Amino acid sequence: MSAWSVTEPSKLSKWAAGLLVTFYTIVTLLPLVWIISTGFKSGPDSISYPPKVLFEPSLEGYVNLFTTRTRLGAEEFAALPPPETWYDRIVRGSGMVIAGPSRFGERFLNSVIIGFSSTALSIFLGTLAAYAFSRFKVPLKDDLLFFILSTRMMPPIAVAIPIYLMYRELGLSDTHLGMILLYTAVNISLAVWLLKGFIDEIPREYEEAALIDGYTRFQAFRKVVLPQAATGIASTAIFCLIFAWNEYAFAVLLTSGNAQTAPPFIPTIIGVGGQDWPAVAAGATVFLLPVMVFTILLRKHLLRGITFGAVRK
Amino acid sequence: MAEIVIRNLRKEFGAFTAVKGSTFTIGDGEFFMLLGPSGCGKTTTLRMIAGLELPTSGEILIDGEDVSQRPASQRDIAMVFQMFALYPHMSVRKNISYPLVSQGMPRAQVQARVAEVARILRIDHLLDKGVGGLSGGDRQRVALGRAIVRNPKAFMMDEPLGALDAEFREIMAEELRALHDRMGATTVYVTHDQLEAMQMGDKIVVMNHGVVEQFGTPQEIYDHPATLFVADFIGSPSMNFLHFEGGFRPGSTTVTLAGTRIEVPQLQEEAEGRKLVLGVRPEHVTLTADGPYRGRVVATEYLGTTQIITLDTAQGQIKARAPSGQRASAGETVGLSFAAPKLSLFDQGTGRAFRTAANAGVFHG
Numbered sequence: 001m002s003a004w005s006v007t008e009p010s011k012l013s014k015w016a017a018g019l020l021v022t023f024y025t026i027v028t029l030l031p032l033v034w035i036i037s038t039g040f041k042s043g044p045d046s047i048s049y050p051p052k053v054l055f056e057p058s059l060e061g062y063v064n065l066f067t068t069r070t071r072l073g074a075e076e077f078a079a080l081p082p083p084e085t086w087y088d089r090i091v092r093g094s095g096m097v098i099a100g101p102s103r104f105g106e107r108f109l110n111s112v113i114i115g116f117s118s119t120a121l122s123i124f125l126g127t128l129a130a131y132a133f134s135r136f137k138v139p140l141k142d143d144l145l146f147f148i149l150s151t152r153m154m155p156p157i158a159v160a161i162p163i164y165l166m167y168r169e170l171g172l173s174d175t176h177l178g179m180i181l182l183y184t185a186v187n188i189s190l191a192v193w194l195l196k197g198f199i200d201e202i203p204r205e206y207e208e209a210a211l212i213d214g215y216t217r218f219q220a221f222r223k224v225v226l227p228q229a230a231t232g233i234a235s236t237a238i239f240c241l242i243f244a245w246n247e248y249a250f251a252v253l254l255t256s257g258n259a260q261t262a263p264p265f266i267p268t269i270i271g272v273g274g275q276d277w278p279a280v281a282a283g284a285t286v287f288l289l290p291v292m293v294f295t296i297l298l299r300k301h302l303l304r305g306i307t308f309g310a311v312r313k
Numbered sequence: 314m315a316e317i318v319i320r321n322l323r324k325e326f327g328a329f330t331a332v333k334g335s336t337f338t339i340g341d342g343e344f345f346m347l348l349g350p351s352g353c354g355k356t357t358t359l360r361m362i363a364g365l366e367l368p369t370s371g372e373i374l375i376d377g378e379d380v381s382q383r384p385a386s387q388r389d390i391a392m393v394f395q396m397f398a399l400y401p402h403m404s405v406r407k408n409i410s411y412p413l414v415s416q417g418m419p420r421a422q423v424q425a426r427v428a429e430v431a432r433i434l435r436i437d438h439l440l441d442k443g444v445g446g447l448s449g450g451d452r453q454r455v456a457l458g459r460a461i462v463r464n465p466k467a468f469m470m471d472e473p474l475g476a477l478d479a480e481f482r483e484i485m486a487e488e489l490r491a492l493h494d495r496m497g498a499t500t501v502y503v504t505h506d507q508l509e510a511m512q513m514g515d516k517i518v519v520m521n522h523g524v525v526e527q528f529g530t531p532q533e534i535y536d537h538p539a540t541l542f543v544a545d546f547i548g549s550p551s552m553n554f555l556h557f558e559g560g561f562r563p564g565s566t567t568v569t570l571a572g573t574r575i576e577v578p579q580l581q582e583e584a585e586g587r588k589l590v591l592g593v594r595p596e597h598v599t600l601t602a603d604g605p606y607r608g609r610v611v612a613t614e615y616l617g618t619t620q621i622i623t624l625d626t627a628q629g630q631i632k633a634r635a636p637s638g639q640r641a642s643a644g645e646t647v648g649l650s651f652a653a654p655k656l657s658l659f660d661q662g663t664g665r666a667f668r669t670a671a672n673a674g675v676f677h678g
Contacts, residue, residue: 205398208365211385212392212469213459214415227402 038281061278118183126191198232234301322371346514391460537672576653578671598633604648
């Protein structure tokens with residue numbers, strides 16, 4: 001190695017880049033740290049001013065998130081048997097008793113069902129469509145691709161009213177199926193376009209080799225194309241999941257009782273016995289986890305996916 | 314192993330016709346070359362035989378059976394691609410065993426076949442490696458392994474040496490030919506390199522603009538080109554073309570070129586007052602002290618055992634290949650004589666060679 005190289009950045013610029021990235025990381029992570037720490041604060045700590053950086057951690061927020069509580073009269077309260085569990089004890093500490101589980105678990109499960117199902121459906125349909133667009137002579141291919149892209153050109157919420165009316169007629173309002181179909185419809189254009197790019201980059205010769213080796217077109221697709229598109233599929237899946245997971249407006253509009261997802265539910269925690277910020281923060285933290293886990297699992301693919309096409313093999 | 318018969322094979326892509334009615338036969342066990350410049354339809358022809366493209370019309374018979382509309386997977390053919398197309402997510406072993414797995418062969422038998430093929434190709438030590446880190450030559454061998462492991466009816470090779478560097482190409486060309494001789498498998502090989510075609514092929518089809526220009530052994534094609542295109546495409550430096558106007562009758566053994574009578578193979582056709590082309594390979598031009606047809610030396614290129622002498626003649630510039638010992642200096646005017654039995658006469662308008670006593674047996678329709 002020579003002392004000076006064209007391709008290797010200098011020490012100074014490495015330092016500067018490192019500093020910049022660190023600063024950016026802090027800026028982006030700060031709200032996250034705020035949310036996570038608020039989830040572990042007690043009620044008074046969460047609203048104290050100036051904000052407490054050091055505080056006595058409490059699980060009150062989490063207990064409040066998963067339970068509903070009632071306040072009893074002083075006599076009844078005194079007549080209760082001693083608390084049996086740690087969460088009983090926390091609730092009793094604030095002068096209340098647990099009345100039952102909250103609906104957060106249900107809403108969270110709805111989010112999981114709807115988010116992951118619509119992601120899986122988008123990827124399934126998107127991969128097949130992208131493969132067809134990439135490999136076959138489809139009549140009006142360019143127009144169809146543009147049409148698919150054009151579904152993304154306006155904000156989905158612009159068609160909220162027609163969709164609301166349509167869903168009411170079809171009986172899809174407030175159903176899991178309805179939300180899965182809706183999120184799939186929004187995600188599919190992204191999936192087709194992203195995946196088509198990935199599949200275009202896979203040389204046709206691989207499939208042709210498989211065809212000659214005695215495999216059918218579908219077997220060649222499944223055994224040769226799919227494994228090589230794994231990177232693209234993984235990163236597309238993450239983008240689809242993030243959209244479906246975080247979607248708020250349609251969820252508010254179209255769901256209420258049965259199929260409500262977590263995003264419209266979390267703000268409603270405010271108001272149960274005052275503004276329960278620790279519970280809201282705890283809800284947000286729990287809500288973040290699946291996407292974080294999913295993204296970390298597919299991290300390797302995601303990095304390659306985001307930079308795809310930048311460097312050709 | 315199989316004989317492959319191609320009849321009136323035609324392929325259109327929209328308004329573009331890639332192959333315009335080819336007809337030829339690939340004998341059982343032949344090493345058969347499809348030769349031509351890029352865009353001539355040779356790869357399309359190969360892909361139609363393999364089943365990767367379906368012909369617009371025409372027949373492809375493998376062992377007497379018309380397979381032209383069947384999918385590739387039902388043709389029992391193996392193919393080596395230009396970029397090898399090894400499955401990148403599989404090890405060498407899996408790549409080679411893949412065609413056997415599709416046939417549902419038992420695992421033990423697959424392993425035995427793969428081991429045998431790896432030994433033949435000297436890649437046994439690479440079996441458990443991924444294909445990503447292999448050198449060009451090893452990739453080539455793995456691709457060959459995947460092709461031969463199945464004992465298919467025929468091999469298709471699409472410029473398999475094109476991706477290798479020059480030095481390695483020689484070695485692989487020899488290995489390929491040796492492998493073919495050992496297995497006696499019918500092989501169809503696409504190349505744009507005329508030297509490769511001459512060196513390796515039993516038979517050559519020369520294609521241009523989707524048309525089969527000539528079909529024959531390397532020697533037939535070199536010595537008796539059927540068209541001006543073939544004459545020009547094969548050989549380096551290429552054939553000299555002496556343009557003149559004139560005619561001849563069946564049985565003539567001379568033509569008159571710039572007032573000089575030049576002996577040619579006995580003609581079997583007739584031409585009158587037409588634009589003609591006399592084709593002479595550089596090695597069939599001899600420099601003499603006297604002689605009526607003359608040329609002036611322009612330049613000489615020394616090539617070791619031979620030299621290429623460029624001369625100006627009444628018909629334009631021509632090249633002669635002479636022993637390097639022969640003295641020729643620029644500016645000197647010399648006599649030129651041509652080896653009569655080796656000459657070809659072409660019609661300039663159609664590009665077709667006239668039938669003579671020398672080439673009569675060579676042309677196949």
